[in-house]
Amino acid sequence: MADYRINVFLDDEKMKIVETAGLASQVKEIDGKKAIQVPLSEKEQKKLVKGYPDLAFDASNACVLPPDAEKKLLDVIAQMKVIDVMKVAIMKLYNPLAGKEPRSAQR
Numbered sequence: 001m002a003d004y005r006i007n008v009f010l011d012d013e014k015m016k017i018v019e020t021a022g023l024a025s026q027v028k029e030i031d032g033k034k035a036i037q038v039p040l041s042e043k044e045q046k047k048l049v050k051g052y053p054d055l056a057f058d059a060s061n062a063c064v065l066p067p068d069a070e071k072k073l074l075d076v077i078a079q080m081k082v083i084d085v086m087k088v089a090i091m092k093l094y095n096p097l098a099g100k101e102p103r104s105a106q107r
Contacts, residue, residue, distance in 0.1 A: 003061060005039055023077070
């Protein structure tokens with residue numbers, strides 16, 4: 001079982017993506033809303049927090065990604081047709097060099 005989860009709450013458009021990927025059976029109801037839960041490891045969670053410092057996890061170790069990151073995650077889910085995609089998705093979501101100045105070449 002995963003240490004952490006990302007909750008992706010589904011509107012009609014996102015639900016179509018999930019259904020097209022053949023993952024309708026993965027849809028759960030969370031707080032009265034339809035959602036899928038993407039599992040992630042502790043290591044992946046730490047990378048996400050570095051990439052998204054405002055990311056908040058609830059008591060059940062679940063979070064909701066910002067809209068741009070959620071779209072990237074849904075794109076990976078649609079391509080791979082599975083929920084357990086974080087090993088691939090983390091490369092698209094986590095940029096270790098984001099916000100850092102490029103190093104100048106030493107002479």
